[in-house]
Amino acid sequence: MTSERSVEIRVSEIFGPTIQGEGVLIGLPTVFVRTGGCDYRCSWCDSMHAVDSRYRDEWQAMSTEDVWREVTRLSDGKPLMVSLSGGNPAIQPLGGLIDRGHRHGYRFALETQGSVARDWFADLDVLVLSPKPPSSSMETDWQAFDVCLRMSGGRPQTVLKIVVFDEADYAYAKAAAARYPQLPVYLQPGNHTPPPADDDNAAIDIDGIMERTLWLVAKVTEDRWFEARVLPQLHVLLWGNKRGV
Ligand SMILES: C[S@@+](CC[C@H](N)C(=O)[O-])C[C@H]1O[C@@H](n2cnc3c(N)ncnc32)[C@H](O)[C@@H]1O
Numbered sequence: 001m002t003s004e005r006s007v008e009i010r011v012s013e014i015f016g017p018t019i020q021g022e023g024v025l026i027g028l029p030t031v032f033v034r035t036g037g038c039d040y041r042c043s044w045c046d047s048m049h050a051v052d053s054r055y056r057d058e059w060q061a062m063s064t065e066d067v068w069r070e071v072t073r074l075s076d077g078k079p080l081m082v083s084l085s086g087g088n089p090a091i092q093p094l095g096g097l098i099d100r101g102h103r104h105g106y107r108f109a110l111e112t113q114g115s116v117a118r119d120w121f122a123d124l125d126v127l128v129l130s131p132k133p134p135s136s137s138m139e140t141d142w143q144a145f146d147v148c149l150r151m152s153g154g155r156p157q158t159v160l161k162i163v164v165f166d167e168a169d170y171a172y173a174k175a176a177a178a179r180y181p182q183l184p185v186y187l188q189p190g191n192h193t194p195p196p197a198d199d200d201n202a203a204i205d206i207d208g209i210m211e212r213t214l215w216l217v218a219k220v221t222e223d224r225w226f227e228a229r230v231l232p233q234l235h236v237l238l239w240g241n242k243r244g245v
């Protein structure tokens with residue numbers, strides 16, 4: 001049998017250190033490992049270059065060793081937080097990388113929609129579960145989502161991060177939070193001008209994003225939803241749709 005360690009990881013890009021722009025780890029210096037391929041197709045996905053198989057020529061099959069070497073090169077061998085994102089990083093064999101990094105004091109966060117569970121979720125330091133609201137045009141399989149939570153065994157710090165574009169998304173976020181009252185919930189205003197996959201400098205409508213953020217703050221405060229945290233994508237405010245930041 002082939003051990004996971006010798007299996008190749010499909011990588012779209014590895015970049016950083018930059019700051020984590022979203023959710024519970026916002027502001028923390030981070031190296032990103034963005035894997036290629038996703039089982040979803042969200043209508044507003046801001047990372048289509050790591051989703052659509054039209055871009056698969058840009059993806060590289062890398063060994064755990066190759067990825068680890070690039071992470072240590074970018075961070076000068078100084079331990080930091082590594083964010084595993086994508087695409088859906090849960091469909092890649094990342095357990096060996098997490099083991100490897102942990103031995104050297106690195107920490108690992110993973111962002112996933114909660115459609116695919118892996119036993120190595122339990123080895124993560126932070127698990128960000130980001131179920132997709134109606135505006136994405138995806139359907140949530142809550143049973144699969146529950147398996148992700150179960151696989152984590154309650155070991156990593158686990159949070160919900162839900163993108164909200166409109167009233168229907170907000171209602172979905174409230175229902176998801178009610179389903180998992182033990183999980184901290186982060187509400188993220190959607191970027192309605194995500195980049196086309198082939199143009200990393202596409203303009204964003206910053207006024208529109210600010211407007212949606214203000215609307216979301218008004219919603220949670222008027223609703224007395226005092227457990228929710230509202231955070232914009234800091235990297236989008238700083239750099240727009242630029243890739244690799
Ligand atoms: C690109 S996804 C990759 C990881 C995983 N597939 C997921 O969706 O959680 C990373 C995060 O970006 C969020 N995201 C994607 N497109 C967005 C957009 N247009 N506006 C705001 N957040 C977005 C996703 O909801 C997710 O929380």
Ligand SMILES: Nc1nc2[nH]cc(C(=O)O)c2c(=O)[nH]1
Nearest residue numbers: 018019020021022085235245
């Ligand atoms: N700075 C920065 N923060 C991020 N948080 C989540 C990201 C993602 O695309 O997964 C992301 C990203 O691409 N850049």
Ligand code: SF4
Nearest residue numbers: 038040041042045087
């Ligand atoms: S699940 Fe994540 S990576 Fe996949 S299409 Fe949706 S936002 Fe993009």
Ligand SMILES: [Mg+2]
Nearest residue numbers: 046047085233
């Ligand atoms: Mg992103």
